[in-house]
Structure formats: C-alpha cells, structure tokens
Amino acid sequence: MANAQVLHAKGLCHSLVICNQYVTQSIMAEGQSTLLLRKQLADLKKNPVEGFSAGLIDDDDIYKWEVLIIGPPDTLYEGGFFKAHLYFPKDYPQKPPKMKFISDVWHPNIEKNGDVCISILHEPGDDKWGYEKANERWLPIHTVETILISVISMLADPNDESPANVDAASEWLTCGSSLSAPGKFGEEQSAAGDDA
Amino acid sequence: MGNCFWKIMGNCFSSPTSDDISLLRGSNERMGPRDSTISDHLGPPPPYVSHEDEDHAYMYFPSPNVSRPASQLTEEEQIRIAKRIGLIQHLPSGVYDGSKKIRECVICMIEFVVGDHVRYLPCMHTYHVDCIDDWLMRSLTCPSCMEPVESALLTSYETN
Numbered sequence: 001m002a003n004a005q006v007l008h009a010k011g012l013c014h015s016l017v018i019c020n021q022y023v024t025q026s027i028m029a030e031g032q033s034t035l036l037l038r039k040q041l042a043d044l045k046k047n048p049v050e051g052f053s054a055g056l057i058d059d060d061d062i063y064k065w066e067v068l069i070i071g072p073p074d075t076l077y078e079g080g081f082f083k084a085h086l087y088f089p090k091d092y093p094q095k096p097p098k099m100k101f102i103s104d105v106w107h108p109n110i111e112k113n114g115d116v117c118i119s120i121l122h123e124p125g126d127d128k129w130g131y132e133k134a135n136e137r138w139l140p141i142h143t144v145e146t147i148l149i150s151v152i153s154m155l156a157d158p159n160d161e162s163p164a165n166v167d168a169a170s171e172w173l174t175c176g177s178s179l180s181a182p183g184k185f186g187e188e189q190s191a192a193g194d195d196a
Numbered sequence: 197m198g199n200c201f202w203k204i205m206g207n208c209f210s211s212p213t214s215d216d217i218s219l220l221r222g223s224n225e226r227m228g229p230r231d232s233t234i235s236d237h238l239g240p241p242p243p244y245v246s247h248e249d250e251d252h253a254y255m256y257f258p259s260p261n262v263s264r265p266a267s268q269l270t271e272e273e274q275i276r277i278a279k280r281i282g283l284i285q286h287l288p289s290g291v292y293d294g295s296k297k298i299r300e301c302v303i304c305m306i307e308f309v310v311g312d313h314v315r316y317l318p319c320m321h322t323y324h325v326d327c328i329d330d331w332l333m334r335s336l337t338c339p340s341c342m343e344p345v346e347s348a349l350l351t352s353y354e355t356n
Contacts, residue, residue, distance in 0.1 A: 032327075036305055039305055039306075094330050094331055137335075139339045139342070140331045141302045141339045
C-alpha cells in the first residue's frame with residue numbers, strides 16, 4: 001500500500017522533484033523510527049545504563065516504553081523507584097517523545113499528573129515563555145539513554161525558572177534540600193528513603 | 197543559482213493560485229478511491245482518507261512547533277519554506293565512499309554503507325540526506341554541534 005502511494009504521488013508531481021522527495025520521506029519515517037527504537041532497546045538490554053531500566057509497555061508496540069528510574073543518590077529521591085512511560089511519535093527522532101511519570105513524583109518540573117516538563121523534550125523554535133535556549137531543545141540525536149540521563153539530572157537539580165508544579169517549586173525555593181517530607185516525593189519511596 | 201532555485205521553487209510554491217498546491221491537495225483526494233479499489237474485498241474504507249491525511253500527507257513547518265499540509269500554508273509561509281528548501285538543496289551532498297573517518301549517521305544510528313547519499317553541513321558533520329533534510333526543515337541547526345546552518349553557510353560564502 002505504501003508503495004502504491006509513493007508511485008501515485010510520483011505520478012502526480014513528477015516534475016516536482018523536491019515535493020516528491022518529501023512525500024516519499026514522510027512514508028519512510030515510520031520504518032526509520034521503528035528501526036531506531038528497536039536498536040536502542042536491544043542496546044539497552046545488552047548494555048544496561050546505571051540509574052534506570054527500560055522496556056516496552058506492550059511487546060507489540062515499539063512506540064510505548066516503560067522505564068524504572070532509581071532515585072538518584074544524595075537527593076530527596078534517593079531510595080525510591082519511579083515508573084514512567086515514554087510515548088514516541090511515528091516521526092521520532094525528528095520529533096521528541098512525551099514522558100509521563102506513572103508513580104507520583106513531587107518535583108518542580110513534573111506536572112501533578114506526571115507529565116515531564118523538560119526543555120530537551122520540547123521541539124525547537126520560538127520559545128513563547130522565553131526560558132529555553134535553542135541548544136537546550138530537542139535534537140534528533142537524543143536517545144532513550146540521553147533523555148533519561150537528563151531527567152535523572154533534573155530530579156537532582158530542578159529548574160526553578162519554569163516550574164510545571166508551582167507548589168513543589170515554591171517548597172523547593174523556601175525549604176530547599178532541607179525539606180524533609182518522606183513519602184511526599186514519591187509514592188514508591190522505599191524504607192531506605194523514609195529513613196533519610 | 198538564484199534563478200534556478202526560483203524556477204524549482206516556483207513550481208512548488210510561489211503563485212497564490214498555484215496549480216501545484218491544488219495538485220498536492222488533489223493527490224490526497226485521488227489517492228482515496230485508488231486505495232479503495234485495492235482494499236475492495238477487505239471492506240469499505242470510509243475513515244481511511246482523513247487518517248491518511250494525518251499519516252502520509254507531508255507536513256510543512258511554517259514555524260517549528262506548527263505543522264500543516266501544503267494546502268493550508270499562507271503565501272508568506274510558502275515563500276519562507278521554499279527559501280528553506282532551496283537553502284537545504286544547496287548544501288553539499290555526495291555519496292559515501294567508505295571513509296573511515298565517519299562511520300555512522302547519528303540521527304538514525306545506522307552505519308553508512310558505500311553508496312549512501314550523505315549531506316555535509318558547513319560544520320563538516322555528515323548525515324544521511326533523508327535524515328538531515330527532514331530535520332533542517334524543522335530547525336536549521338546541526339544536531340551534533342548546534343551550529344546554525346544558515347550563518348555558517350553565509351560565513352563560508354564570505355570567506356571564499
């Protein structure tokens with residue numbers, strides 16, 4: 001079917017070499033994203049990265065990932081395990097995935113519903129709030145690994161300039177890291193976390 | 197160069213009542229019935245046409261967070277996008293010759309194979325043509341070093 005569309009599109013704008021190329025390209029995008037995500041999944045299975053583990057929510061859908069993040073040491077999240085989902089678009093890596101924590105996480109840059117608000121998951125372009133530099137935005141060379149490394153670093157070091165959870169941000173600003181509300185920062189906080 | 201660029205682009209975008217825009221629009225309308233003949237015995241495909249628009253009509257990016265099919269672009273946006281396509285098409289490209297210096301396209305993470313079409317950005321980073329062109333339509337920066345392609349290109353023109 002895809003081939004029929006390519007040929008048909010070619011027939012219609014045969015003189016438009018460039019348009020032609022882009023039509024074909026959009027059809028190819030799905031194959032490319034599938035390949036790339038499969039490759040990353042295989043790489044992560046073979047060489048796991050410290051700090052998180054990753055897999056698919058459903059083995060038949062390469063576009064939906066489930067990750068388990070270990071609360072970074074020496075942070076309020078230490079000792080906790082945080083489950084999150086990544087939803088990749090069909091035109092990944094040209095567009096970023098969306099990330100949502102399934103575990104409750106109390107953090108200035110994570111919405112109360114779990115949506116992660118981090119600049120590298122935002123598409124490049126005019127920044128309507130004026131907070132993000134272009135070089136901190138999404139790039140097509142980001143992988144599950146680089147995204148999670150950024151998210152883990154965000155857990156340790158929140159960006160208080162553009163909070164997604166204003167209440168968490170104001171607590172962070174007023175109490176800073178002296179804030180001790182065990183359990184508040186993650187529902188899956190373990191016993192070790194409560195001791196801290 | 198300018199001439200040939202506008203000749204190419206003129207086809208695609210410039211005239212407001214452009215045949216080619218309606219041609220692009222037409223291509224989707226006409227694709228529907230053709231597909232239905234293929235899938236006749238599979239049952240009626242009514243919601244398919246609109247679905248296909250979303251999935252397969254090439255989307256343009258008048259500004260990076262906004263994507264629209266060619267039929268819904270303003271004239272100003274068409275001109276801006278045409279200029280961008282022209283600029284991208286003039287970046288040097290070539291065929292991978294098996295050089296050991298660059299091995300992999302960091303966008304698709306696939307190793308270059310001799311004969312692959314590659315594009316060289318002014319910062320000398322190299323990608324598959326298909327991988328990088330799609331990105332440059334959204335953002336005119338090198339994904340590896342984030343150097344703005346446009347200004348780098350101008351600088352290289354000035355120094356030559």
